[in-house]
Amino acid sequence: MIRVVIIGSGNVAQHLIKAFAKSSIIEIVQAFSRNKENLTNLIDSSKIATDLNALIDADLYIISVSDNAIAEVSHQLKVENKLVVHTSGSIDMIDLDNKNPKGVFYPLQTFSKNAAVNFDVIPICLEAENIEDYKLLETVAKSISDKVFNINSNQRKALHVSAVFVNNFVNHLYKIGNDICKENNIPFEILQPLIQETANKITSLSPNEAQTGPAKRNDSQTINSHLQFLTDENQKEIYKILTKSIIDNGKKL
Incomplete structure (x- = not known):
C-alpha cells in the first residue's frame, strides 16, 4: 500500500x-x-x-x-x-x-x-x-x-489559464444569460438543451468548427439589434468584446 x-x-x-x-x-x-x-x-x-x-x-x-x-x-x-x-x-x-x-x-x-x-x-x-x-x-x-x-509547470499554467476561459468565464456568461432571462420573465431552463448541445459538439468538432451565431456570420443587423436591446453597460461591453474576437478570428482563417 x-x-x-x-x-x-x-x-x-x-x-x-x-x-x-x-x-x-x-x-x-x-x-x-x-x-x-x-x-x-x-x-x-x-x-x-x-x-x-x-x-x-x-x-x-x-x-x-x-x-x-x-x-x-x-x-x-x-x-x-x-x-x-x-x-x-x-x-x-x-x-x-x-x-x-x-x-x-x-x-x-x-x-x-x-x-x-x-x-x-x-x-x-x-x-x-x-x-x-x-x-x-x-x-x-x-x-x-x-x-x-x-x-510541466509552464504547460500547467497554460492549461489553468485555458480552464479559466472555458469554465469560469463561460459559467459567468451563463449567469449573464440567466439574468437577462429573469429580467424578461423567461425560464432559464429553455436555454439548457442549447448549452448541453454546445458542450457536446466540441467532443467531435474543434471550437472553430462548432462556432455559430451572428458574429460568426458577421450579421451586423442582428448584432446592432442585440446591442440596442441590452440596457446593462457591462453586458454590452462583454457582448462587443466577444463579438469582435469572433469576427477577428474569422478574418484570420
Missing part, C-alpha cells in the same frame, strides 16, 4: 480523500485540517491532525490548500526527504520547499463539496523532479483516473 497524507480540507482535498478511499493500493494514513469537523464525515477523527508538527510518516504528502498558502505550508512541514506535491494549476513546482523532493498532482476539474464527480475521467497532470518520484505519482494517479498526463 502507498501511504498518503492529505494536507488541506477544501473541495479538492475532500474529493481526493473520497477517490483514494476507493483505491485498492492507496492508504490515507492521515489528513490535516485546522478544523477537524471539516473532515470527520470522510475519515476517522483519529487520523485527522490539526497541527502540522504532528504529521506521521508516509510515502507521499499532498498539499491541497489555497494557492497563496502552498509555499508557506511546505516550509512549515517538519518531514524531510519525503515526496511533497501540491494540487494547484497555477503554482510552479519550484515554489515548494527544498528540504523535500517536489512534485505536482493536479486534477483538472471544477470541484464543489456537495457535487459528486467521476474521477475515472478527470485528467490528472503530473510533474516531478526525478523519474522515480514521477513513477510513484503515476501509480497513485492511475489508481483513481484513466487520464494521466506528464505536464
